[in-house]
Amino acid sequence: MKILVTVKRVTDYERKVKISPDGLSLVTEGMNFVPNPFDEIAVEEALRLQKAHGGEVVVISIGHKDASKEIRQALAMGADRGIHVIAEELDPDAVARLLMKIVEEEKPELVIMGKQATDDDANQAGQLLAGYLGWPQATFASKVEGLDSEAEKAQTPGVVIAGGEATVIREIDGGLETLKLKLPAIVTTDLRLNHPRFASLPGIMKAKKKPIKEVPVASFGVDITPKVRNVKYAEPPARKAGVKVADVAELVNKLKTEAKVI
Amino acid sequence: MTANGSPPWLELARAILGEDGLLTDPASLESYGRDWTKVYAPAPCAIALPRTTAQVSTLLRLAHTHHVPVVPSGGRTGLAGGAVAAQGELVLSLERMRTLHPVDPIARTVRVEAGAITQAVHQHTAAHGLTWPIDFASSGSSQVGGNIATNAGGVRVVRYGLTRQWVIGLQVVLMGGEVLELNGALEKNNTGMDLRQLFIGSEGILGVITEATLKLAPLPRESRVALLAVPDLRAALTLFGAARSAQGFELLAFEYLTDLCLDVVLGELGLTSPLAQRSPAYVLVELEPPEGGGDGAEDRWLEGLFATGLVSDGVLAESLAQSRQLWSLRERISETLSKRGILHKNDISVPVAALGDFTAAMMEAFQGAYPDFEIFLFGHVGDGNLHVNVMKPAHLEKAEFFARCKGTDALLFKLIRAHGGSISAEHGIGLLKKPFLHYSRTPAELRIFRGIKQALDPEGLLNPGKVFDRIEGVVS
Numbered sequence: 001m002k003i004l005v006t007v008k009r010v011t012d013y014e015r016k017v018k019i020s021p022d023g024l025s026l027v028t029e030g031m032n033f034v035p036n037p038f039d040e041i042a043v044e045e046a047l048r049l050q051k052a053h054g055g056e057v058v059v060i061s062i063g064h065k066d067a068s069k070e071i072r073q074a075l076a077m078g079a080d081r082g083i084h085v086i087a088e089e090l091d092p093d094a095v096a097r098l099l100m101k102i103v104e105e106e107k108p109e110l111v112i113m114g115k116q117a118t119d120d121d122a123n124q125a126g127q128l129l130a131g132y133l134g135w136p137q138a139t140f141a142s143k144v145e146g147l148d149s150e151a152e153k154a155q156t157p158g159v160v161i162a163g164g165e166a167t168v169i170r171e172i173d174g175g176l177e178t179l180k181l182k183l184p185a186i187v188t189t190d191l192r193l194n195h196p197r198f199a200s201l202p203g204i205m206k207a208k209k210k211p212i213k214e215v216p217v218a219s220f221g222v223d224i225t226p227k228v229r230n231v232k233y234a235e236p237p238a239r240k241a242g243v244k245v246a247d248v249a250e251l252v253n254k255l256k257t258e259a260k261v262i
Numbered sequence: 263m264t265a266n267g268s269p270p271w272l273e274l275a276r277a278i279l280g281e282d283g284l285l286t287d288p289a290s291l292e293s294y295g296r297d298w299t300k301v302y303a304p305a306p307c308a309i310a311l312p313r314t315t316a317q318v319s320t321l322l323r324l325a326h327t328h329h330v331p332v333v334p335s336g337g338r339t340g341l342a343g344g345a346v347a348a349q350g351e352l353v354l355s356l357e358r359m360r361t362l363h364p365v366d367p368i369a370r371t372v373r374v375e376a377g378a379i380t381q382a383v384h385q386h387t388a389a390h391g392l393t394w395p396i397d398f399a400s401s402g403s404s405q406v407g408g409n410i411a412t413n414a415g416g417v418r419v420v421r422y423g424l425t426r427q428w429v430i431g432l433q434v435v436l437m438g439g440e441v442l443e444l445n446g447a448l449e450k451n452n453t454g455m456d457l458r459q460l461f462i463g464s465e466g467i468l469g470v471i472t473e474a475t476l477k478l479a480p481l482p483r484e485s486r487v488a489l490l491a492v493p494d495l496r497a498a499l500t501l502f503g504a505a506r507s508a509q510g511f512e513l514l515a516f517e518y519l520t521d522l523c524l525d526v527v528l529g530e531l532g533l534t535s536p537l538a539q540r541s542p543a544y545v546l547v548e549l550e551p552p553e554g555g556g557d558g559a560e561d562r563w564l565e566g567l568f569a570t571g572l573v574s575d576g577v578l579a580e581s582l583a584q585s586r587q588l589w590s591l592r593e594r595i596s597e598t599l600s601k602r603g604i605l606h607k608n609d610i611s612v613p614v615a616a617l618g619d620f621t622a623a624m625m626e627a628f629q630g631a632y633p634d635f636e637i638f639l640f641g642h643v644g645d646g647n648l649h650v651n652v653m654k655p656a657h658l659e660k661a662e663f664f665a666r667c668k669g670t671d672a673l674l675f676k677l678i679r680a681h682g683g684s685i686s687a688e689h690g691i692g693l694l695k696k697p698f699l700h701y702s703r704t705p706a707e708l709r710i711f712r713g714i715k716q717a718l719d720p721e722g723l724l725n726p727g728k729v730f731d732r733i734e735g736v737v738s
Contacts, residue, residue, distance in 0.1 A: 012581055012582060014581070014582040014583060015582075032484065032581075032582075034580060034581040035580070037583075073580055148532030148533075152534070153534045155534075195534060197536070197538075198489075198536040198537075198577035198578065198579070198580075198584060198588075199577065199578050199580055200537070200538060200575060200576065200577050200578075201488075201490075201564060201565060201567070201568040201573070201575065201576035201577070201578065202568055202575065204565060204578065205565055205568060205569070
């Protein structure tokens with residue numbers, strides 16, 4: 001089975017982002033970049049499915065030329081080869097239409113993507129790609145067993161493939177939903193699907209020899225003009241300083257009269 | 263006794279400290295009377311919570327006059343019973359003295375009060391790109407005064423050395439109430455004996471540290487964390503030699519753990535090993551690239567280890583979150599071991615060059631005499647420091663287990679002496695290791711210890727019975 005996985009290069013979500021003085025963009029200089037954490041879960045799921053069903057895992061990144069580092073990381077985890085579409089920051093619609101071209105050429109049976117990227121939280125590319133391809137989609141894939149379960153320790157895939165169909169469990173309000181999709185299909189991954197593996201030293205050595213095909217964005221003939229314009233970034237309002245109370249009675253009183261929570 | 267049954271000095275102490283500055287309720291006595299050893303029943307007579315050095319001084323003068331023994335107290339995260347008050351002592355907690363004065367970015371120093379939490383100092387100085395490079399798992403609870411009084415070690419010693427190297431000046435109050443200002447803010451001061459160093463690591467038996475001027479270092483740069491699989495401790499030490507002589511990066515940490523330790527952490531926390539294959543032992547390394555980012559020398563070195571067979575496998579953290587995950591496998595050993603069972607702990611060191619031979623001899627001796635004991639080894643082996651934890655087998659009663667551990671200690675300490683090591687690398691002596699101090703210190707040294715104690719605290723009222731037995735002083 002051939003599986004395509006997407007990996008976006010994002011600013012490290014552990015770091016505080018800075019807004020440019022004009023408020024129109026984020027400062028990327030001096031920032032540390034990492035693979036989008038949801039995409040790492042997608043890579044992990046693809047590798048587990050490959051272990052169970054054989055086939056090939058192809059990693060795609062669309063973005064900055066330095067995103068080859070994030071592709072290499074996925075290759076170090078165990079993916080087979082990479083495709084790097086070198087482009088400036090694109091909106092999700094352009095990403096989906098570029099991915100459609102790659103899917104048409106690669107003809108995978110499954111595309112696994114993070115449900116959203118932690119930088120812009122758009123949560124659109126997977127759904128748009130399914131729409132453009134006319135493929136079935138299951139977003140927010142999760143697992144019944146917890147991440148501390150024996151199934152997770154045994155690295156069992158959460159997505160079940162059998163008889164040309166994928167069975168996907170999704171978390172919904174107040175419960176779980178189970179979907180069956182005819183392949184080929186799009187699956188986007190949620191946080192509780194798996195624990196992504198670390199890049200191992202032997203994996204890193206092997207990854208150096210794995211191919212990454214670089215493709216300039218212009219070669220696809222896709223109109224990538226943004227359809228959405230960023231108007232403004234703003235910092236969240238600063239938290240007010242706390243107050244000290246003298247005793248429990250004062251605390252209870254404040255909770256009643258000021259916070260009005262009891 | 264006063265009308266309500268408390269001794270007169272206690273009312274005087276209350277007058278000095280204010281109504282909320284003296285605690286005598288059972289819950290406070292219990293929690294302030296113990297540290298992380300939890301083997302001694304706490305029994306202090308009262309808890310004093312001064313807010314100023316002047317109050318500490320007045321209180322110590324009062325205690326001196328009334329012959330009240332005093333236990334100085336910080337975050338109580340110690341593992342040797344140094345802050346335990348089990349004999350009706352007055353606990354002097356510095357926790358309300360936690361002022362952080364402004365950082366001096368030019369001199370790279372900061373003046374803080376002794377009760378400042380270690381982590382709060384880190385956060386305070388980080389804004390200036392500086393840090394006090396003393397760090398360990400308990401830094402969110404431990405206090406600067408305690409760090410200094412115990413000459414704390416931790417995970418960065420291989421790069422920065424001990425607390426001793428990072429204290430410029432000290433303010434100390436002696437038992438009679440005299441306040442000493444030692445060395446001020448001077449980097450250089452060659453005017454006789456360095457009394458500041460006398461108090462660093464003295465475990466609270468010579469004076470009460472109330473303020474300190476700390477020396478700061480630039481914050482470590484974005485570092486590389488890796489967990490490497492090695493066959494045994496000797497291989498880990500070979501790896502340490504290779505890391506020390508490699509060019510193009512600094513070694514920030516070099517931590518050893520056996521698979522037994524990893525297994526407990528993974529089991530207790532419900533985690534999967536980051537390595538595909540388990541190995542008998544592991545090394546966690548943290549590498550700091552040179553200023554300006556360097557040229558990836560640390561990555562090349564790590565990859566080279568696998569190519570040359572120095573390590574059989576390894577994983578690299580690719581983000582801060584992954585770095586923290588790898589670190590937690592090391593940092594949570596102590597805590598998860600305690601969850602798993604009853605432990606007898608030793609924290610020992612030998613010269614790095616002797617560590618391989620020593621450990622082999624120790625394991626052989628243990629297996630011969632105590633084949634049913636499980637031994638958990640981990641530690642800062644780059645400093646020659648190994649934590650040796652013995653877990654109580656299920657078939658032994660607690661009392662019998664600890665009785666038999668006296669035998670393992672005798673065995674261990676003899677080997678330590680033979681290899682030129684120390685019976686307490688960083689935990690200190692306190693109460694727990696007091697009976698064994700003679701394995702690491704000569705009679706002549708112990709005689710000098712007592713002489714110094716006599717000179718500063720003739721009545722033996724300050725942290726009595728810690729490090730060595732109380733010297734009954736002449737009551738003047």
